[in-house]
Amino acid sequence: MNFLRYERIVEFYPAMWPLLVPGYVPILNAMQEIVGSLGHRPKEILDLGCGPGSATIAVAPACDPAGNITLVDGAVGMLRAAQALLGNNVKQVISGDFTTPTTAAQTFLPNCYDLALCSFALHHQQDTEKRQIIDALGTSIRKGGVLLLADEVATERPAGWQLIEQVRGRIIQGHLDSGRIPAAFLELETSLPSDQHLPFLPTRVDDLTSFMARAGFAVTCPILVFGSALLVGVKSS
Numbered sequence: 457m458n459f460l461r462y463e464r465i466v467e468f469y470p471a472m473w474p475l476l477v478p479g480y481v482p483i484l485n486a487m488q489e490i491v492g493s494l495g496h497r498p499k500e501i502l503d504l505g506c507g508p509g510s511a512t513i514a515v516a517p518a519c520d521p522a523g524n525i526t527l528v529d530g531a532v533g534m535l536r537a538a539q540a541l542l543g544n545n546v547k548q549v550i551s552g553d554f555t556t557p558t559t560a561a562q563t564f565l566p567n568c569y570d571l572a573l574c575s576f577a578l579h580h581q582q583d584t585e586k587r588q589i590i591d592a593l594g595t596s597i598r599k600g601g602v603l604l605l606a607d608e609v610a611t612e613r614p615a616g617w618q619l620i621e622q623v624r625g626r627i628i629q630g631h632l633d634s635g636r637i638p639a640a641f642l643e644l645e646t647s648l649p650s651d652q653h654l655p656f657l658p659t660r661v662d663d664l665t666s667f668m669a670r671a672g673f674a675v676t677c678p679i680l681v682f683g684s685a686l687l688v689g690v691k692s693s
């Protein structure tokens with residue numbers, strides 16, 4: 457995978473994603489509520505496709521203050537931003553594409569995480585790869601540990617793709633008209649060479665649920681907000 461798109465937008469990312477993805481903030485808030493309701497504070501934490509550390513910082517108040525975080529991302533600038541945000545709790549930084557054998561072997565050690573976050577990091581993968589990654593997460597999360605999987609999904613579009621895209625388009629247009637989305641960010645996104653574009657591959661939420669169940673997780677009903685979903689899995693076997 458090519459990470460130029462993400463390398464270019466590191467400084468804009470934390471302010472722009474809440475404006476571009478209507479489900480993003482509700483889902484990160486839900487993550488914190490869920491981790492805060494576990495009855496224990498996770499200590500060994502994986503953030504897969506961490507970006508600037510947004511999901512980890514969202515759940516941090518509910519985690520062990522002495523927690524050890526493993527960060528994985530293919531964009532070096534994102535890893536630097538996450539490290540700067542999360543400081544001394546970062547135990548390991550893995551730079552690379554987590555679909556490749558080398559990075560996967562470093563990341564998915566058996567039974568080592570209490571909590572894994574995979575937040576808006578799988579929607580460039582085909583379903584086969586998504587399933588492999590979820591299987592690998594299943595092997596590396598301890599029994600009783602939790603996977604929070606958030607991503608773009610295909611099934612919250614009952615009247616078809618256009619309905620959700622119209623809603624999302626209207627929200628984004630409002631942010632553009634008001635200037636909340638700055639021209640500099642728009643220019644970066646629209647000037648990306650076409651051969652560097654990443655595919656947008658939302659999966660059916662029932663398929664994601666099934667992938668998690670087959671990887672050994674007891675899975676909740678998803679939380680869905682305008683085309684984005686949060687699934688919660690507890691490692692049960």
Ligand SMILES: C[S@@+](CC[C@H](N)C(=O)[O-])C[C@H]1O[C@@H](n2cnc3c(N)ncnc32)[C@H](O)[C@@H]1O
Nearest residue numbers: 462505506507510529530531534553554575577
């Ligand atoms: C949309 S951002 C999500 C960042 C963060 N998890 C969040 O919830 O805001 C996607 C991040 O995943 C990383 N990413 C996507 N696919 C990846 C892959 N195959 N290997 C490593 N990193 C990946 C990108 O570089 C980017 O930083």
